[in-house]
Amino acid sequence: MKVTLRTDVLTNNNRAAEFNRDLFQTTKTLVINLMSSPGAGKTTLLEETVRVLSGKYRIAVIEGDLATEKDADRIRAMGAKAVQINTHGGCHLDARMVAAALGEFDFEEIDILFIENVGNLVCPSGYDLGQNHKVAVLSVPEGNDKIPKYPQMFMRTELVLLNKIDLLPYLDFSVEEARQDLMEINPESTLIPVSARTREGLHEWFFWIEGAYAKCVQQ
Amino acid sequence: MHEMSLMGDIIQLVQEDAAVNGLGKIEKIELIVGDIANAMPDALKMAFDIFRDQNPHIFSETAELVIHLEEAKAKCVLCDSEYRPEQKIALCPSCNIPSGKVLAGETFQVLSYEGSNR
Numbered sequence: 001m002k003v004t005l006r007t008d009v010l011t012n013n014n015r016a017a018e019f020n021r022d023l024f025q026t027t028k029t030l031v032i033n034l035m036s037s038p039g040a041g042k043t044t045l046l047e048e049t050v051r052v053l054s055g056k057y058r059i060a061v062i063e064g065d066l067a068t069e070k071d072a073d074r075i076r077a078m079g080a081k082a083v084q085i086n087t088h089g090g091c092h093l094d095a096r097m098v099a100a101a102l103g104e105f106d107f108e109e110i111d112i113l114f115i116e117n118v119g120n121l122v123c124p125s126g127y128d129l130g131q132n133h134k135v136a137v138l139s140v141p142e143g144n145d146k147i148p149k150y151p152q153m154f155m156r157t158e159l160v161l162l163n164k165i166d167l168l169p170y171l172d173f174s175v176e177e178a179r180q181d182l183m184e185i186n187p188e189s190t191l192i193p194v195s196a197r198t199r200e201g202l203h204e205w206f207f208w209i210e211g212a213y214a215k216c217v218q219q
Numbered sequence: 220m221h222e223m224s225l226m227g228d229i230i231q232l233v234q235e236d237a238a239v240n241g242l243g244k245i246e247k248i249e250l251i252v253g254d255i256a257n258a259m260p261d262a263l264k265m266a267f268d269i270f271r272d273q274n275p276h277i278f279s280e281t282a283e284l285v286i287h288l289e290e291a292k293a294k295c296v297l298c299d300s301e302y303r304p305e306q307k308i309a310l311c312p313s314c315n316i317p318s319g320k321v322l323a324g325e326t327f328q329v330l331s332y333e334g335s336n337r
Contacts, residue, residue, distance in 0.1 A: 002247075003240055004331045009229055009250070009258075091221050123221045126257040148306040152255055155308050155321070184307035187317040 013127055016095035020102065020130025027107035030216040031115065032209075033129050035153065036137035037146070038119030041163040043071045044196040045137060045205075046114055050078040053206060057111040057213065062101055064093040064118045071116065081105065092123040095130055112213060121146065125153040132216055139164040140173045147181040155186045161205060166195040222262035226270055233332045234277065242334030244279040249330040254291035255304070256327040279335065291324025 008014065024031045034042050043063075050059050061082040063071040072084035083104045085097050098115060105113070115131060117124040125134075136157040138146055141164060147154050154160065160182060162175065179191050192208065194201035233248055248267070252258050267284040270277075293304040295311035297318045302311065304324070309317040 001240070001242060001336060002331055002333045003236060003242070005232065005236060005329045006331075007232055007329050009225060009232070009327045009329060011232060012228060090224065122257065151306055151308050152257055155255075181307070184310040184317045187309050 010127070013095045016099045017128040017130040020095055020099055023102060023107060024113070024130060024132070025219070027110070028217050028219075029107050029110050030112045030209075030213045031129075031131040031133075032112070032212070033115045033117060033124075033131035033134045034137060035117045035121075035124045035134065035157065036119060036139070037121045037142060040119070040137045040139040040142065041196050042116050042119070042137050043074055045161065045163060045194070046116060047074055047078050048196050048199065048202060049114070049206070049209070050075060050080045052202070053112070053209065054079055058109055059112050059114070060105055060110045062093075062098060062113065062115045064097070064116060066090070066118065081110075087118055091118060091120050092127055093117050093129060094127050098129050112209070121150045121153050125156045133158060133212060135159045135161065137161045137163050138178070140167045140171055144173055144177050144181070147178055147185065151185045154182060154189065157186070158189055159208060160189060160191045162191055162193045163196055165193045165200060166198045222259060222266045223269070225258055226263060226266035229329055230270055230277070232329055237332070237334045240334070241337060243337040244335045245277060245282055245332060246279045246335060247283050247285065247333040249285045249287065249332070251287045251289055251326050251328045251330050253289040253324040253326040255308075255321070255324040256289075258327055260286045260288065287330065289323055289326045292322045293319040294322050295319050 036042050059080045061075045061080055063084045065071055066089055067086055069084045072082040075082035083101050085101055115129055134157045136153055138160055175193055182189055182191050192204045194205055252260055264284055271282050291304050292301055294301045295314055295318050297314050300313050309319045311319045
């Protein structure tokens with residue numbers, strides 16, 4: 001017997017994402033899903049973000065990695081609550097893994113939750129986690145070709161943080177070319193050049209977060 | 220990449236529905252996979268073969284996976300021309316302006332399956 005389903009393959013993920021989204025909306029928590037290649041500097045960016053913004057917002061972090069608690073420990077050292085999800089080989093976080101970690105937090109006591117996805121420029125882009133915003137981090141040493149080579153990531157993110165701009169004098173990276181490529185893939189996306197190490201440009205990222213938070217609380 | 224776990228999701232969806240319909244072994248699964256849906260058809264086929272060979276209680280020996288490819292398609296909001304987006308997804312080839320919106324190619328669905336009557 002043939003049965004027609006026409007069901008989205010990610011149905012179960014999307015159901016869990018809606019469950020997460022309901023909780024985030026009810027508790028007015030701003031949730032940002034941060035994605036990049038391994039080594040682009042997501043954790044360093046989050047360390048700086050937690051350090052600067054935790055006077056103003058109550059921040060929590062979910063860290064996704066194949067193994068180890070290293071990243072969660074780095075965030076805890078900056079004074080924020082952090083929960084580590086180990087995917088044991090899995091190349092991305094899915095909404096069910098995030099849902100399973102939510103019990104660790106009291107969302108009445110949290111303003112902003114960052115979800116640092118597994119370092120991978122392909123797989124995480126397809127999974128809705130229930131976040132308000134998807135943000136990509138690209139770093140200067142990765143090269144200009146990464147935006148056109150991974151369009152499926154950049155078509156689904158609304159902000160790209162171009163990290164490690166302190167290395168621009170030493171490498172052949174063109175910020176203008178990156179902006180142009182990004183606009184031709186996703187004209188609604190913004191690019192903010194930053195250096196988590198020298199803190200250059202980070203105020204623009206913080207300003208973006210403040211705007212997103214104000215919008216999230218109003219809803 | 221993650222085609223094994225995607226195939227796990229697909230088989231779970233099919234198994235749950237087959238149980239509701241009182242069907243026995245799965246004989247065929249048909250998918251629709253878009254060009255820009257983040258899933259590679261060849262890797263899905265390989266994952267399917269592995270699951271089938273390891274789970275003779277779920278699949279008939281000759282069970283097959285059929286993949287219908289959905290070509291990516293975008294339409295320019297300025298000149299209305301349709302094009303096949305590749306790298307520069309939003310860039311309309313006639314206007315040379317990032318004014319294209321994706322119409323198709325992101326679908327990733329279980330279209331149907333066939334199961335034996337018990």
